Amino acid sequence: MQNQTPPPEPSLEELLARCPKDPGALERLYRSLHRKVFAFAFSLLQDTGLAEDCMQETFIRLPSAAARYTPKQAGMTFILAICKNVTRETLRNRGRFPVASEDFDLRGGGDFTEAVILRDLLGKLGKKQRQIVVLHHYGGLTFTEIGKLLRTPASTVKSRYSRALTLLREACDAGPLAEPINERMVHYGILGK
Numbered sequence: 001m002q003n004q005t006p007p008p009e010p011s012l013e014e015l016l017a018r019c020p021k022d023p024g025a026l027e028r029l030y031r032s033l034h035r036k037v038f039a040f041a042f043s044l045l046q047d048t049g050l051a052e053d054c055m056q057e058t059f060i061r062l063p064s065a066a067a068r069y070t071p072k073q074a075g076m077t078f079i080l081a082i083c084k085n086v087t088r089e090t091l092r093n094r095g096r097f098p099v100a101s102e103d104f105d106l107r108g109g110g111d112f113t114e115a116v117i118l119r120d121l122l123g124k125l126g127k128k129q130r131q132i133v134v135l136h137h138y139g140g141l142t143f144t145e146i147g148k149l150l151r152t153p154a155s156t157v158k159s160r161y162s163r164a165l166t167l168l169r170e171a172c173d174a175g176p177l178a179e180p181i182n183e184r185m186v187h188y189g190i191l192g193k
Contacts (some may be wrong), residue, residue: 010025010028011075012032012033012075012076013071013075015029015075016029016066016069016075017066019062019063019066020063020064020066020067026059026062029059029062029079030059033076034055034059035139035140036076036135036139036140037055037058037059037079037080037083037139038051038052038055039134039135039139039140039141040080040083040084040135040139040141040149041054041055041058041083041086041087043130043131043134043135043139044087044131045087045090045091050087050090050094054083054086054087054090055083057086058079058082058083058086061086062079062082065078065082074145074148076141076145076149077148077149081149121168122168124167124168124171125164125167125168128150128160129160129161129163129164129167130164131146131150132146132150132160132161133164133165133168135149136161143158143161
């Protein structure tokens with residue numbers, strides 16, 4: 001009896017192409033990408049509830065939008081472009097600007113105090129720097145993917161990221177909670193040891 005290897009997993013682009021007619025493809029896309037889509041929405045909205053709503057709406061719209069998908073585009077960029085449009089519509093329809101929510105915790109764990117400290121630290125960054133940190137650490141996107149999404153060269157993304165880490169380190173080194181904050185930032189993987 002010969003060992004048969006299972007067929008390779010379909011690529012993101014193959015799943016997008018099948019998505020309009022195959023609910024299983026949509027489910028696989030959701031399972032593998034929902035955290036990245038959420039992180040991107042959160043980086044734009046700074047509100048956990050709205051980011052969750054936008055992430056869900058993105059996947060609701062995906063089957064009809066995927067009918068227009070062409071393999072010339074990167075699949076992740078295509079999906080995040082849908083999410084970007086959804087977040088813009090959400091802000092326009094609600095007539096409000098992004099506000100940092102009190103339930104900020106992208107990792108799904110930790111206590112409220114840690115979440116507030118982390119939110120405040122990220123709030124010290126500029127919008128573009130914060131977006132890059134959130135997309136890279138919480139969304140798992142590479143600098144190249146972030147660059148495509150933000151229409152910015154990857155080298156610029158890397159330098160903004162580096163500057164953001166420097167600012168976070170400086171913010172962590174100041175104040176009476178410096179040591180515990182530094183430990184938490186290392187724990188979350190934002191700052192290196």
